[in-house]
Amino acid sequence: MSCESRAIDQLRESGVRLTPQRAMVLEAIYHSDGHLSVEEVHERVQQLSPYVDLSTVYRTVMFLKQQGVIGELRLDGQPVRYEAVRFGQEHHHVVCSSCGAMIDVASDDLETLSELLDTKYGFEVNLVHLTLVGQCPACRNDQSR
Amino acid sequence: MSCESRAIDQLRESGVRLTPQRAMVLEAIYHSDGHLSVEEVHERVQQLSPYVDLSTVYRTVMFLKQQGVIGELRLDGQPVRYEAVRFGQEHHHVVCSSCGAMIDVASDDLETLSELLDTKYGFEVNLVHLTLVGQCPACRNDQSR
DNA sequence: ATTGCAGATGCGAAAATTTGCAACTACGAC
DNA sequence: GTCGTAGTTGCAAATTTTCGCATCTGCAAT
Structure with a gap:
């Protein structure tokens, strides 16, 4: 298979x-x-x-x-x-805008958001394979130097 | 101005x-x-x-x-x-995959997610203007008929 | 005000992506 | 198995988006 x-x-x-x-x-x-x-x-x-x-x-x-x-x-x-x-490995991505590093974020981590959108807006959201942009720990340090 | x-x-x-x-x-x-x-x-x-x-x-x-x-x-x-x-009106979008209806979601609603990504992964994520896909209340009803 | 230059622009050309359409095919009904 | 048809495909052409590069310009330093 x-x-x-x-x-x-x-x-x-x-x-x-x-x-x-x-x-x-x-x-x-x-x-x-x-x-x-x-x-x-x-x-x-x-x-x-x-x-x-x-x-x-x-x-x-x-x-x-x-x-x-x-x-x-x-x-x-x-x-x-x-x-x-x-199946079972659904995840999202977070990319560092400074260095390009990318990490996977488990789908479960967005469960709270999913529930909120349901209770507050009545939307059943398909949180599949999002890509978020941010700054990784290393680049946050570099920047604050 | x-x-x-x-x-x-x-x-x-x-x-x-x-x-x-x-x-x-x-x-x-x-x-x-x-x-x-x-x-x-x-x-x-x-x-x-x-x-x-x-x-x-x-x-x-x-x-x-x-x-x-x-x-x-x-x-x-x-x-x-x-x-x-x-400024002050930052928001995200949720679009209904069935009927195309779109609602705005306040940035504050994603605050929890932002904190989670910080504490769990150390990423400082820029949650700006996301677009999520899902089903609006009306279409959820239609579908379950 | 003038200068220096890293970074932005306009233009043309290239590359990426979408679309129209006639021919083809997966798959449900028989 | 065969048939019918809605949905797909390959091809060519259109459209959208990006890119290379010479010129230009915002703005910090003087």
């Missing part, structure tokens, strides 16, 4: 079409450890099937993101990147 | 250059009530000064966003939009 099989099940249950292209994009992203740009996803998918178009990759990552099985990482001055949203 | 004067002060204090182009982009965004796309900002700026280039507007909104005086609103299927971050 491949590591993206759970995501595939999730798509099946949502009643959306599971095309070979979608499966390949999913595979490329789930079998990568880091964050892939669209271009990198395209390269990897083309190794599996050479005629998959770049525009299909664009449409597919958008689709998979909306389905919640991949996450988008959008940092100023860098290409947009995508990563797997693995 | 114009409504963006406080933002201008903030830029001065940061020691960054205050060019006419930056002031005009700031003015266009602060004098608009809603959210403007880059194209719309460009149109308004050109009415003040016809030779301001579109690429300058792109660079300027990126800059002003990083300075924290304007906020970016990025919704799937819509052009990126920018709005003023007015």
